[in-house]
Every structure is written in C-alpha cells, then in structure tokens.
Amino acid sequence: MRRRLSAFVLLVGAMMTALLVLVSTDLAAQRATSPRPAPTPPRPANSPSTPRAKFAEWARITDPLPGPASAIGFYSAGCLQGAEPLPLDGDGYSVMRPSRRHYYAHPSLLAYLTQFASAMYARDKQFLLIGDIAPPRGGPMLTGHVSHQNGLDADIWFTTRATRPTNVQREQLGAPTFVTGRKTLKPTWGAAQAKLLAAAADNDEVNRIFVSPPIKRYMCKEYPKAAWLYRIRPWWGHEEHFHVRLVCPAENPLCNEQDGLNPADNGCGADLDWWFSAEADRDWQRLSTSTEPRSFPDLPPQCAAMPAPRSR
Numbered sequence: 572m573r574r575r576l577s578a579f580v581l582l583v584g585a586m587m588t589a590l591l592v593l594v595s596t597d598l599a600a601q602r603a604t605s606p607r608p609a610p611t612p613p614r615p616a617n618s619p620s621t622p623r624a625k626f627a628e629w630a631r632i633t634d635p636l637p638g639p640a641s642a643i644g645f646y647s648a649g650c651l652q653g654a655e656p657l658p659l660d661g662d663g664y665s666v667m668r669p670s671r672r673h674y675y676a677h678p679s680l681l682a683y684l685t686q687f688a689s690a691m692y693a694r695d696k697q698f699l700l701i702g703d704i705a706p707p708r709g710g711p712m713l714t715g716h717v718s719h720q721n722g723l724d725a726d727i728w729f730t731t732r733a734t735r736p737t738n739v740q741r742e743q744l745g746a747p748t749f750v751t752g753r754k755t756l757k758p759t760w761g762a763a764q765a766k767l768l769a770a771a772a773d774n775d776e777v778n779r780i781f782v783s784p785p786i787k788r789y790m791c792k793e794y795p796k797a798a799w800l801y802r803i804r805p806w807w808g809h810e811e812h813f814h815v816r817l818v819c820p821a822e823n824p825l826c827n828e829q830d831g832l833n834p835a836d837n838g839c840g841a842d843l844d845w846w847f848s849a850e851a852d853r854d855w856q857r858l859s860t861s862t863e864p865r866s867f868p869d870l871p872p873q874c875a876a877m878p879a880p881r882s883r
C-alpha cells in the first residue's frame with residue numbers, strides 16, 4: 572500500500588512538474604517583448620497547416636541545420652542554425668534525459684555551460700546536472716517547454732552529485748523539488764543551492780534566470796546588495812531547476828533579445844511580493860486547470876523552411 576501510495580505521489584509529482592514547465596513557459600511567451608516586424612513568410616509548398624502537424628514536423632528533426640551558428644527569433648518563437656551538441660559528459664557536468672535529444676545549444680550557451688560547470692567543479696567537487704537545452708534546430712515543442720527555441724535557454728538542476736549519474740539514472744532520476752506549496756522553501760534548500768545560483772547569475776552573458784518565488788526571496792535576504800541579483804526573476808515552477816537565459820550573441824542580428832532588466836532594481840520589492848498575493852493564487856488556479864491546447868508560434872521566416880521536408 573505504502574509503495575503504491577508513493578508511486579502515486581511520484582506520478583502526481585511528475586504530472587505537476589510537466590504542467591509547471593508548460594504553464595511557466597506559456598506565460599514567458601505571453602510576457603515576451605513585442606517581436607520585431609517581419610515580412611510574412613512564404614509558406615513552403617508542402618508545409619502542414621494544422622498546429623499539431625506543424626509541431627509534429629519539428630519533432631521529427633534529428634540533426635542540426637549546418638551553417639554558421641545563428642540564434643533566430645525569440646526564445647519562445649524561434650529556431651537555431653548551426654547548433655552544437657553539448658557532450659553528454661564534460662568537465663564537471665552530465666547531461667540528463669539524453670533520449671530527448673534536447674542537448675543542442677548555440678555555441679555561446681555551450682561555452683557558458685562548460686565554463687560554469689568547470690568552475691563549479693573546481694570549487695565544490697560536485698557534478699552539475701544539465702536538463703533540457705534545445706532540440707537540434709531549436710523550434711517549437713508540443714509538450715514541455717514553450718521557450719528553449721533559439722538555443723539560448725538551458726535548465727540546470729539545483730541538485731548536484733558527487734559522482735556521475737549512470738546511463739539509467741540520467742533517464743530515471745527525478746529532480747527533487749526544493750519548494751512546497753509554491754511559496755515555501757523546503758528544509759533541503761540551503762547555502763549550496765544558493766551559491767550555485769549566485770555563480771550562475773554573476774555573468775554578463777546572462778539576460779535573466781527564472782526561479783520559484785521563495786528562492787528569489789531567499790536570494791534577496793542573503794545577497795541584498797549583489798550586483799547580479801536583478802537577473803534572478805521569480806516565475807511559476809522552477810522549483811527543482813533554474814532556467815538560464817543568455818543575451819543574444821552580438822553576431823546574430825536575427826536574434827530577438829528579451830528586454831533587458833534594470834540593474835538598479837534588484838527585483839526584491841513589490842514585483843516579488845505579487846507572487847505571494849491572492850491575485851497570484853487566482854492566476855495559478857486558472858493556469859493549472861486550463862485545458863487550452865498550445866498554439867503554434869509565429870516564427871520568423873528564416874525558421875519556416877527549417878524542418879526537413881517529409882519524404883512521400
């Protein structure tokens with residue numbers, strides 16, 4: 572009985588996590604900066620018309636598009652040319668869930684991740700666990716993330732390991748949450764996780780990092796004067812991992828960067844308080860019970876032809 576109960580709890584947990592990712596990134600898309608005006612893309616001759624078919628077309632892609640590395644469009648409406656796979660094991664990190672093939676990145680994100688992991692291993696002797704980055708050509712996904720489309724978003728677990736995970740563990744280990752009831756940190760949260768997050772944010776390449784609201788509140792209390800604190804932003808979900816978003820690479824003019832945050836506002840005031848309000852509770856209630864199907868994003872023309880044409 573107890574086993575059956577815990578299996579049920581795990582299942583519910585997994586479903587909630589999936590929902591959280593879905594909801595959190597959906598909202599990220601809504602709050603996105605207004606996209607740059609772009610000409611209407613000509614639709615390739617045999618391209619599918621329903622959202623479901625379009626998502627399916629992107630899901631079939633298994634290799635990067637060759638060419639110079641280019642992050643195209645916005646984080647939640649874009650794609651990626653010249654992506655590089657993050658090697659599954661590197662200095663100080665391991666990639667989780669490799670079967671999803673979401674370990675492709677823009678070279679600038681690849682450099683950020685490998686340097687960060689290497690520095691953290693030198694400091695803590697712990698391996699970072701890297702979650703989803705992007706599919707081989709980025710692009711929209713039917714389930715899971717709404718962002719992670721232009722190769723500049725990456726998820727990093729708050730849990731680290733003294734040893735590398737086995738191949739089975741990479742697929743099966745659950746990412747433990749550090750938050751309970753959306754608003755309260757668990758006793759497992761502490762200085763180790765906060766120091767990891769602080770180091771991740773202390774980098775000018777970082778546009779922002781999404782974390783659960785009580786994690787932001789903890790950082791505000793522990794590091795009120797830190798120059799990087801403004802980059803850490805509260806969001807739905809993100810209770811077991813943090814989501815690093817990099818700025819657009821200077822040499823990628825088609826990349827649509829999210830509005831920069833004001834470094835003078837550490838984000839510890841009214842904006843943070845809202846996440847603990849009754850209004851946020853109502854929003855969460857609405858979002859977590861919504862059954863609306865995901866809409867297909869309006870992609871830049873350079874992305875439209877990117878899925879490989881289907882062989883008939």
Ligand SMILES: [Zn+2]
Nearest residue numbers: 724725726814
């Ligand atoms: Zn993410």
